[in-house]
Amino acid sequence: MCGICCVVTLSNQHTVHDFFNKDVLSCLKRRGPDSSQQLIKTVSDLSYECLFSGHVLHLRGLMTPQPLEDANNNIFLWNGEIFDGVHVGSLENDTEIMFHRLTLCNSEADILSLFSSLRGPWSFIYYQGSRDCLWFGRDYFGRRSLLWQFSNEVVCLTSVSVYSESGSQWREVPASGIFKIDLKACATSKSLSLTLFPWKYSSTEKTVEEIFISVLDRVSKDLPNYIPLVTNESKLCLTAPVIPLNKTISEALDECQCTDVSNINHTVSVETLQAFLGVECKKKLVHQFIDVLSEAVKKRVLGLFRDKDEKRRDIPSTSTSKAHVAVLFSGGIDSMVIAALADQHVPMEEPIDLLNVAFMIKEQSKQKCTSKKHIDQEIQLDLLSCQESYKNLDVKTDDHLVCFDVPDRITGRAGLKELKALNPLRTWNFVEINVTLEELKRMRQQRVSHLIYPLETVLDDSIGCAVWFASRGEGFISNQGELKPYRSSAKVVLTGIGADEQLAGYSRHRVCFKNYGLEGLNKEIGMELDRISSRNLGRDDRIIGDHGKEARFPFLDEDVVSFLNSLPISEKADLTLPRGIGEKLILRLAAVEFGLTASAILPKRAVQFGSRIAKLESNSEKASDTCSRLKLLSVDEV
Incomplete structure (x- = not known):
């Protein structure tokens, strides 16, 4: 598990540090006590700046400090556990596995396919340097926290924040899909906008258009009026990791119920x-x-990371x-x-x-x-x-x-x-x-x-x-x-x-x-x-x-x-x-x-x-x- 945070500013008048609260940093460090690092990315020609802050609780594989960065200026923050869907070896770290897989993605569809395949809780922030895009989101159930806060030219994302009676209010990032910010387009227009890739069941009665209308309406209600939320042009969706709820109601008792269940004393x-x-x-x-x-x-x-001498199951437990x-x-x-x-x-x-x-x-x-x-x-x-x-x-x-x-x-x-x-x-x-x-x-x-x-x-x-x-x-x-x-x-x-x-x-x-x-x-x-x-x-x-x-x-x-x-x-x-x-x-x-x-x-x-x-x-x-x-x-x- 980790504490992750990202601040993006499109304004030359402010630096990312103006929006990164020391109290938030303290809360993030408590979530990830084993490693803390920060990285600042300044893109001068487009006039935007990003701060990435990662704080790691080491649970599996090799200790992997965050944020991760590669030679192509991609940056990754991960707060999750992969239990299935993508192979993670016993000595491997899922943060590195996910980052490597993401850097191999050549399209939006590839990224959505990767996240659709995951089984386990997650939230993430991924800066795609080659395309000046910021991706982020939470798993289907929202088992990992991610908050957002906006002003006209600033977006802040964090696992945890602190209450303040002044300034913009934090909200939970809806677990409705994955979001993308085109930083190049936003820096040019000096205004933020979000693109949503929603979840949908692999087989569903709803059309893609109906899904987009429903999700956009729900998510937009909690966004400031000056932050437009749009659907992706290709109408791409994530595939939900679970099947839809069975809502059938039997008109008659099935064979199993007819036999003995009706005669059971209901005390x-x-x-x-x-x-x-x-x-x-x-x-x-x-x-x-x-x-x-x-x-x-x-x-x-x-x-879990365990000492080598603690792996046998046949040893009687001891007080130590x-x-x-x-x-x-x-x-x-x-x-x-x-x-x-x-x-x-x-x-x-x-x-x-x-x-x-x-x-x-x-x-x-x-x-x-x-x-x-x-x-x-x-x-x-x-x-x-x-x-x-x-x-x-x-x-x-x-x-x-x-x-x-x-x-x-x-x-x-x-x-x-x-x-x-x-x-x-x-x-x-x-x-x-x-x-x-x-x-x-x-x-x-x-x-x-x-x-x-x-x-x-x-x-x-x-x-x-x-x-x-x-x-x-x-x-x-x-x-x-x-x-x-x-x-x-x-x-x-x-x-x-x-x-x-x-x-x-x-x-x-x-x-x-x-x-x-x-x-x-x-x-x-x-x-x-x-x-x-x-x-x-x-x-x-x-x-x-x-x-x-x-x-x-x-x-x-x-x-x-x-x-x-x-x-x-x-x-x-x-x-x-x-x-x-x-x-x-x-x-x-x-x-x-x-x-x-x-x-x-x-x-x-x-x-x-x-x-x-x-x-x-x-x-x-x-x-x-x-x-x-x-x-x-x-x-x-x-």
Whole structure:
């Protein structure tokens, strides 16, 4: 992963340094702590100047400082991971591979073909010196952040910025395609314009003209009026890396459903899920899902730079081993399945860090939070294993720690017991990350607000802060019954985002299904991935990257999405069934096949509620409200 930045100015009255904020540089260096370089390109005859700034987090192959430049004045900045589509050897670096492939491209179509073939998250900036063109963009899902800012004769691109009440505002580069700026034409006219090459499905009912009209209208709304956005003259498009969503709704039950599924007792229990798995075609489908998801996790936990003496899988884990992989971990179904799959592929001698965040419960809630009965009611769990997990905890630690026993901490501990039962030889570092109101306020002002920016809602604040503290990985682990300070060394952080969006995991999906049926639910599911880049992924990449760690999203692997998109909604979820069963049904069935039990029937609980950050400062806000706390900023300590 990297922090990348480019500033282009068409004006002789300003230099690129006038637009490159030292606070932005500081944020970029935190994303890429292993190497930092800058390069300035001045083209005197055309009167434009470019600054390129690259900051590298070394994860694979040979260390490769950025930006890269060749003899033909091509310059490349890359923030991505190639998991498939273009071959990258175990000792090779994907930045060098991509740069070499780009320099061999002889046309716009060649460049689009190259990026269409990639599988994995990416954002990039490519200066094509021979043609005075600047190319940039984000992957189909927008899994890597890229922001832009414009003035009449200046464009700035960066992985992360800082909030400022003055000047032009930053916006996220839409994950709608790849953009090109013809610097020669812009320098001549002394004004900027953008050319867009949008994504399209390889087979689609929409014509190219319809795609261009739709995308241009959507992207133009967030651009300044003086920045024209045009389609490329050849009407070239990128080919989407996934297949379209299957929106078919069967008029009659298929053969698989007709046999035994209709007779299953629909209680919230593991036995109910096991009964579903007793239907052969259901079980076969679940195993297909497990296979494709397992491969996605494998790609994301292997191929990391590891010491040579740490490569054997048959060595028992030791306390001195270093974790390379962490999981954002609540004990819920998404993180449990990700952790169980990571266990299958991470070398056995390596610990896996389970990052579990909790925000201190308010003083007036302390008495309530010590009541086991209240906790069980609040979490809405009728799960013996979770109750036993809480009852058997050693609570002789400091009394104040009881008030970090938020719902996600309880389910996290129960999940830890399940994972230990699956693989008792693995070292599972359950990292208890406890955040006080004082620290929340301090770090939000100093750092987190700038990473959430340009997003600004209460929901962005809650999720952004929770993910920032969790991914920092500073907390306590239990060592022979005693809590000891611990800081996660893992550079890769796995997160379960994408599961709820594809498998009808949110409460809004039940409301939609109740009001509009399967057709309405299909429409809602279709919208989820279309907007996930702007709602979640850029923000989460900036948040996690701030710690010199890389966010990886197995549920958004292209093969996983294509597999799930190929299925009718009835195979993925059944919202006629109760909470804890019907939503994300196929994932719950997979969990049972792994041997997970209690976590397989946990109802969905959003991180802002499970970690209790949403209860810490204000109970009267709506998630969509603009968050006033994000505006009280200071960049002095960024």
